[in-house]
Structures are given as C-alpha cells and as structure tokens.
Amino acid sequence: MSALSVCSSCPHASGCSRVSKCLYELAAEDYDKKYNSPRFMTPGQANNVIRKMRGGMTLKHLHQADESGLAIVSASKLRKHCATYPEYGAEVDRLAEINRRKADENKGSKRRNSTHCKHGHPLSGNNVGVHIVGKCRGRYCKTCQKRRGATGGIMRADVLLKVKDLLSRGVPITQIQSKALGSKYYAVPSAILATYRRANPEFNLFVLDSIKGSNCRGQQFRHQRIRSARAREEANDYYRIQALVPMHLPDYVRDDITQNVMTALLEGSLLRSDVRSRIGRFVADHQRMFPTKYAKFGNATLVSLDEVMFDTSSTTRGDTISEGLWS
Template structure:
C-alpha cells in the first residue's frame, strides 16, 4: 500500500529534529512524501528545507571522520607517511609499512603456477623473464611472459629447498653462459677496433703508391698510432712524413747500402751507426 501523507504532528517533530541537526533518516519518511508536504505548506518549506540541506552537508562532512582522525593503522604503524589514493571518487590512505611488509613477505605460489615456473626453468628461461617479463637476449619487455611475482618467487625459494636448489643450479649455468658471452663480446670488440684502425690507415694512405710501399707505410703508421695514441686527423697530418721517410731509405737504384759513407770525406758508414753512435 502507498505510504500515507505526512501528518502535521510528524512534520512538526521533523522540524524540531532538523533544528537539532538531524536529517530525514530517523523519521522513515520518503523524499517524495516530504516534498509533497512542502509543496502543500510553503511556509513550512521555507524553514525546513534550508535546515535539512545544511544538516545533509554536515552529515556528509562527518562521514569517514573515524578513519580521517586515525594516526596509526591497526597494526600500530604511523600513518604520517601513508600513501593517499583515490578510488570511486573517495580518497583513502594505505599504511606504507604494512604494504612493504606484505610485499616482502610475498604471496603463496599456486600449484599450477609452480608447475609452469618449474618447467620454464628447466627449459632455460631466465628468472627475469619469469618474474618480470624480460626475455633472454635483451628483447623488449613482454608482460605476457611473466609467470609469478618476484616476491612470491623468493618466498617459494625460502620455503622449498628442492625448488631453491633448482634455481641455484640454473643461476650457476646462466652465469657461466654470461661469462662466455662476455668473452666473445670482448674479443669481438678487439677485432673491430683493429679493423677500424686499419680502415683509417688504408683510407689515408694514397692508393697510388706501390703495394709494397703502401703496406710499409701503413705498418709504420699503425705502430705510431698505437704508441702515440693518434686520432684520424693526426694520422692524416703525418702520413706524408711517413711516406717521405720510407723513400729516404732508398735511391733510384734500390735500397741504400750500409757501406755508404755518412757524408763526403767521411770514413764512417751507415753500418757503423748501428753498432755505435756517430761521434763515438
């Protein structure tokens, strides 16, 4: 049956309640019934409706007061540095200490998840892929490869010695493989550096030189480049001097003889400078 209209006596009691700070909730009166009564009694509405609106506003402000006034969580941790988040239009506080403790403790690994993780380890999947989605080989992160949270994985290792032994074995194999890769990469870098050095030298030494002369000049430049730490520009500046130095070792008839006098009228020869100084 429809609710009967609001009586004058009850309306008067409600008005007294509005003045005391109440809302309509204690009186079990529907909004439509109250609205009809206000439409029929404008003078009553002028007094009751402003009071009711003010009471609703105050009641909304009091909602959550118990939680807002809390200084510590139920576990006794301070909420001074709590995380404040917003959900469904409301703000909430999360205890930072409780969150960290839960995170470090980790969850319980489900049996079906454990079987997937164990099989992935046996197949050689890295732990980073299992716990974070980082595939082997430095490929981009793929969360579809993630099987379990890292803290849950760590908790399973603490609680299951057999699983921990399997993980340790795979870590040892991974480190050995990493050392092999590092050695290969180191050798590759050395070879590339050498190739880069000779590429620079081949580029700066003129191609018009005879092959044997060009090879000798490149060899001499490579020694100077390594000993004096020359860059490409310095090599370009000195390449002509090395070419001239090479040709000074020869005459138009061939290599200079070691028996050739050092200068006109000299009894000393080039051979003498090999075993002793010029002025000895």
C-alpha cells in the first residue's frame, strides 16, 4: 500500500483509509476532460458544501449557478462523492432534509404576512377575498379586482378577428367571453370585450346586430328545458302514485286508478299533498264502478253475461237468457 497523503483540511481523514487514496489523488485520477473538472469534489469544495448546508442552503440552490455563472457543486458530482464517502453522504442527506422542511415552511411567507396589496389597499375586512384552486387558498384585493373588471385590457387584433368570426357564425356571446362555462369557443374575457365595445361604437353595433336573436334562442332552450323537466316530473308522479295503490289489485286495475288520480291532479280537483290520504277513496270509487267477484246482487254473486258456460262450446251466459231482465 502506498503512503497516504493526509491533509488537515480534508473532511475525509478517516474515509481516505477506507478508499486507500487521498481525496486529492482520487480527484486527479478521475478527471473529466470534457468539462475540465474532476469528477470528485476537492477538500475545499466538500467543506464549502457542508458549510453552506449548515447555513440553511438547500440542494436546489447548491446546484444552481450563482452570479458568476457557476454552481457550488453539480448534482452528479455530489452524488458520486456521497456514494464514495458514506459518512459524508449521510450528513448531506440529514442536512438536506432539515433544509427542505424549513424551505417548505417559508414558502409564501411574504404574501402570507403582507397586510396591503401592491397598490396599497388593505388586505383585511371587506376588502379581502379568498380564492380556492384545488387545495390551495389565496387572498386577493377586491378593490383591485373591481378596477381590473371596470377597465378591462387591450383587445389584440387576432382576438378581435376571432370574436367577429364567432359572432358571424351565431355562437352565443356568453360562450365567447365566459371561460367558466368550459366552452371551446372562448376567446376573450368579458371585461376586455365590454371595454372594447364602449370604446368602439361601430363594433358595438356589430355585436348587437349579431346577438339580436340570441334572446329568442335562449328562451327556446329555456322553455324546452322546462317542458322536459315537467315531463320527467309527471312520469315520476305516475310511478309514485302507482306505488300507493294496493299491490294485491291486478295491474290493469292499478293503472286505471293511477290514471284517475293523474286526471284529478291535472284538472286541479286534487292537491298533490292530498294524494296519499285520498288514494283509498279512488280505489273505492273504481271498485264501485267495476265490481269484483266479491260484489253481490241480493244474495247472489255478480257474474258476467259474457262468461263462457262450457269448455266444449262458445255459449255464453247471456245466450241462455230467454226473457229480458227488465221486461
């Protein structure tokens, strides 16, 4: 084994004995000619990394270039150095985790602790609003928001052409200026469009002429939705009422009773709230109009005159009557 060169400033005094080479020798042997730099850190560079990290610097800033255009250490060099010297690597990992947590805690602290917006308006009371995007919450100044909404912005030439083309094709203006609707025709915010219309009367007349029939189309769509909702509600009412009719009755009887209740609802002679309490009366009225086999005429059970008397013939009960019932 060759004699080891031990440097008092080397951070790996014990690590060199395990590697069997001094860090200076290791860096000199593993040299990257392309970048004109050793693939291992020098003792001074290794000490500088630890000093910076103990001062709170994260790995992200270690690998970023400073004002001189050079980074303290590249990510690949640091990984290789830590793999060769595990004790040094463990210390780097420990400091990196501590600094990462501190950096996360300090994220957004400037905005979070601010008491006024950049225009000097207080971020408190009725002047502050909260917007939520996913899991993130943020404050905004309501005064600045009203000012932006009133003044709008500049309408670009290409956007103006797109707006004119969409209006000419009959696209509703709400889909052109409202991004919240998720329309594929969205082209410009409503504030910018309103500002441009106020400043350009000729363009405003073009917009008014293009949307003059939109109200009619909108009412047609709205009435169609109302009619569809009413039809769905009536269908739902039918099955709700049918569920109130006794289940032991035949299906055709239950349908007749349900239709009678629906007719009473449409005529206004029955309130929706009274259906449950009056369903028994509708059942009784139907049974009275169409008696079942349990109804009697005197002491005899009512029978049908159309009933076939014998299985081997088509003779009905009415065919056997020789004298008129009411003669």
